[in-house]
Amino acid sequence: MKKIILSAVCSMAVAFSAFADVVSRIDVSGNQRMDSESVRLLADVKIGNDLNSEDVNQIAKKLQQSGYFSKVDVKLNDGVLKIKLAESPTVNMVTIEGNDEISNDDLKKEIRLKERSSYDESVIGADVQRMLVVYQRKGFFGTTINPKKINLADNRVNVVYEVTEGHPTYIDKIKFTGNKKFSSKTLRGEILSREHAWWRFMTQFDVFDEDRIQYDQQLLHQFYLRNGYVDFQIKDAKGVFTPDRKSYSVTFNVDEGPRYKFGKMTIKNPFKDVPDSQLYKAIKMSQGDFYNVDKVDETVSALRSAVAEHGYAFINVNTIPEKHNDNRTIDLDFSIQKTNRVYLNSINILGNVRTFDGVIEHLLPMREGDPFSLQTIEQGRQQMMRTRYFKDVQMVPTRIEGQNLMNLDVKVEEQPTGELSGGIGWSNINGFMIDAGITENNFMGRGQIVQIKGSVAQYQKQAVFSFTEPYLFGRDLSGGFDVSYTTYNYSSLGSLGYDRDSLMLAGRLGWKLTDNWSQTLRLSASYDQNYDLQSSGWQVADLYTLGTNFKYYNMDTDFTQNTHTGVVANLGLAYTGFGSTETFMRYNADVTGLVNFFDNRWQLKSSLEFGLVQPLDGDYVSRVYRYFLGGESLRGFDVAGIGSRNWAYQTYSLGGMWKLNGSTQLNFPIFIPDEYQIKGFLFTDYGVLGRPPKAEYEYLGKPNLIDQDVRTSAGVGIYWNTPMGPINFSWGWPLHLNPYDRERRFLLSFETQF
DSSP: OHHHHHHHHHHHHHHHHHHEEEOOEEEEESOSSSOHHHHHHHHTOOTTOEEEHHHHHHHHHHHHHTSSEEEEEEEEETTEEEEEEEEOOEEEEEEEESOOSSOHHHHHTTOOOOTTSBOOHHHHHHHHHHHHHHHHHTTOTTOEEEEEEEEETTTEEEEEEEEEOOOOOEEEEEEEESOOSSOHHHHHHHSSOOOOOGGGTTOSTTBOOHHHHHHHHHHHHHHHHHTTOTTOEEEEEEEEEOTTSSEEEEEEEEEOOOOOEEEEEEEEOOOTTSOHHHHHHTOOOOTTSBOOHHHHHHHHHHHHHHHHTTTBOSOOEEEEEEEETTTTEEEEEEEEOOOOBOEEEEEEEESOSSSOHHHHHHHOSOOTTSBOOHHHHHHHHHHHHHTTSEEEEEEEEEEOTTSSEEEEEEEEEEOOOEEEEEEEEEETTTEEEEEEEEEEEEETTTTEEEEEEEEEESSEEEEEEEEEESSGGGSSEEEEEEEEEEEEEOTTSTTTOEEEEEEEEEEEEEEESSSSEEEEEEEEEEEEEEEETTSSSEEEEEEEEEEEEEEEEEEEEETTTTEEEEEEEEEEEEEEESSOSSOEEEEEEEEEEEEEETTTTEEEEEEEEEEEEEESSSSOOOGGGSBOOOBTTBTEEOTTOSSOEETTEEEEEOOBSEEEEEEEEEEEEOSSOGGGOEEEEEEEEEEEEOOOOGGGSEETTEEOBOOOOEEEEEEEEEEEEETTEEEEEEEEEEEEOOTTOOEEOEEEEEEEEO
């Protein structure tokens, strides 16, 4: 027996010695671009290693998986490890052909195969799959992509992805089952997907996209939660091919559940110096209102802001609901977690290569040592984004361990701030128009604004150069100057009846008085040549003006609906004298209020404007410097279409020494999806134009047609914010007019940028 065991052990030893060997030499052949030592490192083998047949196979596998070689052969014989290779070709160029619906830039984002890399078919296959997913998301399910390899000299290849685009797969029907409280039409309006129609050619929402269907389900959940249906569920949501397999039919099977109202609402406040009354004012709903998840989220944000104003940062507000099925109410307990006051230790500005730190510091409303406030930080982020200097701004707070101090990293991603613009347009007032301009909004990284622009219209031409320094002397004081040359060819337009050439030089200073109020001081010199059809020849006028303007701005914008809520007002006065051809004071004031309602889709806008020019040397001011009403300022009437008239020149308005005009307009959605940004409006305009100077009460001994009567008008219109620019149509009907007034019922204007 012992002899048998001994024999077996000897046999195993012999076998092991046959399949294992110590590497005494490594020979590498077939490599051209990669040197032999790099191959050895890649194979992870060196002289002296004890290898068996499995080890040799692993070496071959490592080299093959590296992607650098198309063929690998590894053998071990008498201590010599022989590695024979055939290198993969080098990719010379990667191109895409046949794609029309999706750009090269978008498809190349999905390609991992790069120029000067090794040719790898596994990478190419993955690239094809990713590009197909992009096409499928746009509804082109029949798309095929065929990769081709073109062999070149020196073991190089070009790779071409040949795309054959299929037809988009549209959504033919969107159906809902199980819905009883809301109609299918209402629910279709709440989701992003749309049924295919020929007029949806500017959107992709009617193309089937599985990711969008998932998002639609989230939108439905949010819609029902906003309306009190907290038990709402989507049992199934799927899209199936129509019988002709040319489009999809999408069905949402829903379970609405019962509707709930808000019950009792309580707040657990751990801060003694934060009044409960202030916190309860932050609650956005009342007991008995239908449950609305948006109101709950708004309340949580308002509570955080209210507490943060007292210096307590990073608080948590836990919303604890208690549902009562018997009376269908939900009690809410807002539990605020206690924290200590936190202060800013340091503010670090990162990522700005071009913009000076000082410019960014002026935009931030907080300083080191201030109480830490999330609301203030968000305010600073928005102020920085509004400058358009940055593509992205991130505020990253980091707490110092063991201290009530916070470091704030302001991380910015800069973007080009220069603009080369151009546009064409047309309106009833200025006729056909072409404009072009160059603007740099962050000149030399100092936040300075430099602008050169010009426009040519049928009745007006203008060239402007402007410079603004927003932080004069390192303070929150803006300064700048403007140079402009404008020609007005109004002798054949409406009721104006004059021409004017004007060269203007102006300097200005501006500063903030409060968060909402600002003031501007302006000094200007205007060198004019005026031609009035009622006078003889051209008249020279030099005007030197010092004026100031106070502006109030408190406006919130819903960028989705492009509607606004708030108030904007201006109050200004200016003195023209200092040796001017004419001497007078000018006073002006205007206020505009806007309010949104019905999910911010409706907007009521009301405005009032007043102007007065007061002569200081005699009782006369030239007609070109008086006020006129009509056109866009009083729809239903022609430009300068109301007011006093010369009995011999009834075509032209004499203008007025003062004016008061206003408008009330209701903007509302019409029966077209919101994504087309088409809205209708109803309006009523009113205005009074004061009398001209007494010197023009008569002409050649005969009294002129002098009045300061009230004019009113009403009308309807359509506003369309097209991808090429806004188009505005309005129809106005005068309700009160005098016999010599000039009407213009229809107004049209459009503008596009390129």
